[in-house]
Amino acid sequence: MNQHTLKRSYTYKGNGLHTGQPVEMTLLPAPENNGIVFQRIDLNGDSFVEAKVENVSHTSRSTVLAKNGVEVGATEHLLSALYGMGVDNALVQLNASELPILDGSAKPYADDITEDGLQDQRVERKYFTVTKPFSYKDEKSGAEIVVTPSDRLEIEVEVDYNSKVLGVQYADYHDGMDYAKEIAPNRTFCFFHELEPLLSHNLIKGGDLDNAIVIVEHPVPQETLDKMRLLFNAGDLKVTQGYLSNVQLHFSNECARHKLLDIIGDFALLGLPLRGKIVAKKSGHSINTKAVQALIYQLK
Numbered sequence: 001m002n003q004h005t006l007k008r009s010y011t012y013k014g015n016g017l018h019t020g021q022p023v024e025m026t027l028l029p030a031p032e033n034n035g036i037v038f039q040r041i042d043l044n045g046d047s048f049v050e051a052k053v054e055n056v057s058h059t060s061r062s063t064v065l066a067k068n069g070v071e072v073g074a075t076e077h078l079l080s081a082l083y084g085m086g087v088d089n090a091l092v093q094l095n096a097s098e099l100p101i102l103d104g105s106a107k108p109y110a111d112d113i114t115e116d117g118l119q120d121q122r123v124e125r126k127y128f129t130v131t132k133p134f135s136y137k138d139e140k141s142g143a144e145i146v147v148t149p150s151d152r153l154e155i156e157v158e159v160d161y162n163s164k165v166l167g168v169q170y171a172d173y174h175d176g177m178d179y180a181k182e183i184a185p186n187r188t189f190c191f192f193h194e195l196e197p198l199l200s201h202n203l204i205k206g207g208d209l210d211n212a213i214v215i216v217e218h219p220v221p222q223e224t225l226d227k228m229r230l231l232f233n234a235g236d237l238k239v240t241q242g243y244l245s246n247v248q249l250h251f252s253n254e255c256a257r258h259k260l261l262d263i264i265g266d267f268a269l270l271g272l273p274l275r276g277k278i279v280a281k282k283s284g285h286s287i288n289t290k291a292v293q294a295l296i297y298q299l300k
């Protein structure tokens with residue numbers, strides 16, 4: 001199969017979830033073998049950052065890339081969409097340090113690409129082929145990623161937060177499934193008890209309650225809900241079966257499906273489409289990117 005790029009350019013406006021900064025971002029077609037490259041057009045000089053694992057700078061709440069002091073944050077949902085939709089080459093221009101959160105999923109990107117299709121290119125696609133089993137484990141958190149040989153991409157995810165609401169959730173995906181329908185729409189999530197400290201540390205400035213699923217593990221007094229409603233400028237809030245009523249779930253296992261979306265975005269940092277089977281438990285951006293790094297190192 002040949003490489004593909006976008007048929008046209010797409011512009012998105014929004015706010016960064018963590019910085020709260022307004023940002024305008026444009027995806028543009030790019031030539032063969034370009035890969036996915038970010039460009040900060042608000043900075044002077046060489047402001048390009050390749051979507052490669054060697055440029056990962058930190059992973060505390062999203063996957064942040066940086067090169068020569070040029071930072072691009074919250075890359076994972078866009079990279080997931082480009083990978084899932086089969087885009088090998090694209091230039092991503094933005095005028096702030098963090099991508100827009102949009103609705104918390106990869107759906108806006110996937111829908112646009114679905115509508116136009118892709119531009120076929122003249123050079124054959126290369127793959128990152130897993131040739132022997134590989135595993136990466138974080139003893140402290142119990143997070144684990146195992147990658148084994150397969151002639152296509154396959155992913156299995158297990159999510160376990162010791163949560164009464166979520167229980168243990170599973171999601172799976174493989175090449176040939178409809179990424180735009182099955183994976184892209186799944187939104188990011190957080191726990192209610194995480195929100196208040198984040199708010200007081202100014203870490204969720206851009207979030208208006210439309211872009212995250214909020215899981216409510218413990219009973220919440222009405223006055224706390226009222227306070228949240230004011231902070232987020234939201235309508236009436238209640239708790240239904242452990243979820244805050246700000247959004248309706250797209251899938252009963254939406255949280256596991258979102259973790260899978262994130263894994264695709266982080267594994268896109270391999271720089272080539274993966275042929276291998278990923279089995280992930282308690283995954284997150286930190287272990288995802290460390291596993292990608294170790295996988296490249298091991299196969300060298």
Ligand SMILES: [Zn+2]
Pocket residue numbers: 076077188258262
């Ligand atoms: Zn995510």
